[in-house]
Amino acid sequence: MAILPIITAPDPRLKVTSEPVDQVDDGLRKLMDDMLETMYDAPGIGLAAVQVGVPKRVIVMDLAKEDEPPAPRFFVNPEISQHSEELATYEEGCLSVPDMYEEVERPARAHVTYLDYDGNPQSEDIEGMLATCLQHEMDHLNGVLFIDHLSKLKRDMIIRKLLKLRRQKETA
Numbered sequence: 001m002a003i004l005p006i007i008t009a010p011d012p013r014l015k016v017t018s019e020p021v022d023q024v025d026d027g028l029r030k031l032m033d034d035m036l037e038t039m040y041d042a043p044g045i046g047l048a049a050v051q052v053g054v055p056k057r058v059i060v061m062d063l064a065k066e067d068e069p070p071a072p073r074f075f076v077n078p079e080i081s082q083h084s085e086e087l088a089t090y091e092e093g094c095l096s097v098p099d100m101y102e103e104v105e106r107p108a109r110a111h112v113t114y115l116d117y118d119g120n121p122q123s124e125d126i127e128g129m130l131a132t133c134l135q136h137e138m139d140h141l142n143g144v145l146f147i148d149h150l151s152k153l154k155r156d157m158i159i160r161k162l163l164k165l166r167r168q169k170e171t172a
């Protein structure tokens, strides 16, 4: 396995719409393994392939709490077929928007279909953290970041902070 560099905003590569996966093969599983290791190393709870520069519709996730054993999950070509009218608000962060956290409102529950690590079709009702996290990651597949759900004022402020942090890193 390998730790891959994570792309941070603002970067045009994060705005790309990811392509569906044709086949879940060993090459794709290697990518998912590397993404998982990269996510654990960051550390984070979810990562989309586009965040490591691979515009494919692939997501890895682990929502286990610190005192629980790891529970890695893999979502290939995820699709939401229905979602609740009811919304839920969570404070979100993103490995591509480092150190920034803001509340985002999303449908509280959804029905999702996807292919798993072995390429088997799965169908599942999701809610809570899983619903929020999966919708956040699925946004990445369409070139959308959580800051795109905020007001332009807030988003511009966050982008300015990110650019300032990047400059500080470059001159450090």
Ligand code: NI
Binding pocket: 093, 094, 095, 096, 136, 137, 140
């Ligand atoms: Ni993210």
